[in-house]
Amino acid sequence: MACTRTLGRLSESAYDFIDEAYLHHLLEGQVDRRQVQEVLAKSLAKQPLDPEETAVLLKADDPEVVEEILETARRLKREVYGNRIVLFAPLYVGNECVNDCQYCGFRRSNADQVRRTLTFEEIRRQVQALEDRGHKRLILVFGEHPRYSPSFIAECVRQVYATRSGRGEIRRVNINAAPLDHEGYRVVKAAGIGTYQVFQETYHRATYAEVHPPSTPKGDYFWRLDALARAMEAGCDDVGLGVLFGLYDWRFELLGLVCHARHLQKHYGCGPHTISFPRLQPAQGVTRQWPHRVSDGDFKRLVAILRLAVPYTGLILTARERPEIRREVMRFGVSQIDAGSRIELAGYTETADAQQMDREQFLLGDVRSLDEVIRELLREGDIPSFCTACYRLGRTGEHFMEFAIPGFIRDFCTPNALCTLMEYLQDYASPETRRLGQTVIQQELEKIPPSPRKQMLIDRLRRIAEDQERDVRF
Ligand code: SAM
Ligand code: SF4
DSSP states (O other): OOOOSSSSSTTTTTTTOOOHHHHHTTSSOOOHHHHHHHHHHHHHOOOOOHHHHHHHHHHOOOOHHHHHHHHHHHIIIIIIIISSSEEEEEEEOOOSSSOOOTTTTTTTTOOOOOBBBBBHHHHHHHHHHHHHHTEEEEEEEEEOOOSOHHHHHHHHHHHHHOOOETEEEEEEEEEEEOOHHHHHHHHHHTTSOEEEEOOOBBBOOOHHHHHOTTTTTGGOHHHHTTHHHHHHHTTTTOOEEEEBSSOOOOOHHHHHHHHHHHHHHHHHHSOOOOEEOOBBBTTTOOOOOOOOOOOOOHHHHHHHHHHHTTTTEEEEETTTHHHHHHHHHHHOOOEEEEOOOOSTTTTSSHHHHHHGGGSSSSOOOOOOOOHHHHHHHHHHTTTEOOHHHHTTTTTTOOOHHHSTTHHIIIIHHHHHHHHHHHHHHHTTHHHHHHHHHHHHHHHHHHOOSSSSHHHHHHHHHHHHHHHHOOOOOO
């Protein structure tokens, strides 16, 4: 179905690629174990799944078959993705918003929200506070408001990159903001953004219309559905998809994500860089009951099936989730998590330990510090990573390369993870985290067979620890 729009020019590939009736049809009926196993074999061969194959996994409900799906995702994670977890922090720049999304504390009808937009000076102070904790990657988050124009967003990005505290620096700035037109994307791209995220929230039109009033800019389903295609046409090659799980049937939404990823791949030769899968959290003044809330058990299935369906895409798990859930779903192949997050405006310098609902979009489930999260990752044998090398060396599509280029993880990702971890241990870690971190680095080195490249890595780690060299990259 073609779509027309008055907000601006749509992408060259603009058509409605979500065939609702077909997706619902795919979710009907039953599957047997053999069908599931055939699809799992394709995932283990690192091939993306099409909607039909994804639906086979979504329809499996025999507990033993579901466990087989979960175990295959864990195995893929262990054998293919390795044990790196990239860390980032969100920085909320402003909570003014012209939209009225029924689930969000920032919605314009919420008169109890304290509205604020950080000044550039305040942004710099937040960034310094984040750098002082060891962060190297941020995502800037904005409501939708005429104040948050592309040039304002671009200036925020420049301010972040220009802010330094001691040895600290932010090396990659991603964005989560409203859809832009082509020119807007070009403006933010010129400021050096990493990923541009726009979540569709729900691919189901009736639900979309119900929670996003049609009189608001966000009420336009197609403008949003087309947002990341426009971004790619304008040169933003790293884009992030997402669904707000809990608005509609999670199985349908997952098929929507797969269709969206395939649409971008087909028309732009590259799928999304990341997919996010936030679950609805309590927000100020939101009293409505959500019939499609996703249980913890279904959330695990969801993440596992997503991992199996889109092998070349990074998966982002946020601090909306409680630590115990984070721990478990990370085993299914999550590649990035945020840590030490505060989502109140100016939350990294101004707020106490308790969350303040009148200054934030929703409640967080995990408010542990960055150091605590890193310590736990290390205890579990993971490698916390602050790597930003691919983006800064102009290597886009890094998740694709991890798979497509034999040895890429061994030669680039793991060494960069270990070097950035070593920087963190030297500059920011608590004594206990430092001790654990040194052990993990040693264990990882022991796993690498002798080679000139291994020697190079050992030398770089030594230069970071002894010569205080920073930002060494493979
Ligand atoms: N305002 C922009 C927009 O809506 O696209 C971007 C930023 S919005 C602050 C970031 C995301 O937070 C939204 O896309 C939505 O998925 C998520 N979000 C909003 N309310 C939420 C809630 N109550 N629980 C969990 N996530 C929520
Ligand atoms: Fe505004 Fe985004 Fe919240 Fe909707 S989700 S009310 S657009 S900040």
